[in-house]
Amino acid sequence: MSHSKMEKKSGKERLEHIINVCTDIENRTTDPFTLNVDDIITVVKEYFPHWEQPDELKLDAEALHHLASVIKLQSEWVKQRSSSLYTDPFLLEEKIKKTSKQDMTSVFLSAWNPIVEFEQLSLQSLTHGLLYWNTLLPLGDRWKKIDVSETSMGSVSREEMVKERILSNKEFADELTAYWLELKTKTAEKGISNKIDYWDFIGAETYEETVQHAFLTSFLVTYGYATLEIDRLEETIFILPFNEPRIDALTVQSTSVPIAISFEDWQKWKRGKQA
DSSP: OOHHHHHHHHHHHHHHHHHHHHHHHHTTSSOGGGSOHHHHHHHHHHHGGGOOSHHHHHHHHHHHHHHHHHHHHHHHHHHHHHHTTOOOHHHHHHHHHHSOHHHHHHHHHHHOOOSOOOOOOOHHHHHHHHHHHHHSOOHHHHHHTOOOOOOOOOOOOHHHHHHTTSSOSSOHHHHHHHHHHHHHHHHHHHOBTTBEEHHHHHOOSSHHHHHHHHHHHHHHHHTTSEEEEEETTTTEEEEEEOSSOOGGGGTSOOOOOOOOOOHHHHHHHHHHHHO
């Protein structure tokens, strides 16, 4: 095959490739700016002198036609972005690079909303404070205006405290022992490895009962009837009852563990039990 024929074959393949690329862009499957128009025109100019046959000239004309369509799409794209106040990130980056430090600082300060506020006493604030204190009456005069009536001390019976639900009908020690036995029973029935989930033990039908159970449980731990096992990574709390109360719990210094018993936590636990 002669050099001229090989060059023609290569030219036709390149023109067909250009037509295919332009067709994809026209079908909106490719970004119109992926095509470098200058490079395409250079290719068309390079091979145009070699075309002699009608089909070759037709292929060249078809390539130019599709190229013109792509240029039109590029123009429409630019017009659409400019009319919709679109800011190209590359143009924005270029603008930032060209902006001086002073202008950038001004723009930043105008848009800055600090999350930390710094306050200090000024001379004007001190003056207002001095005027305020100077207008106040002496402390002795102000206390004279407080009406304090003397009331006699009274007493309240155990029955009244039980009625107000401050105390239980049972002695506290007896109530604590009964609750400890209940803990051991529930642990044997529902627990795993001699321990039971904290909420599964204190949880009750009402929020008030749940708080009461949590109150008693805190004394079980304090007086050595049980201990807590807390996994902070898994966010789980278990109660481990002892077979016999440990007296050393009252003599050894321990660490307080605050456990929140919120109404939302109780509702979440109850929904989990009903699921």
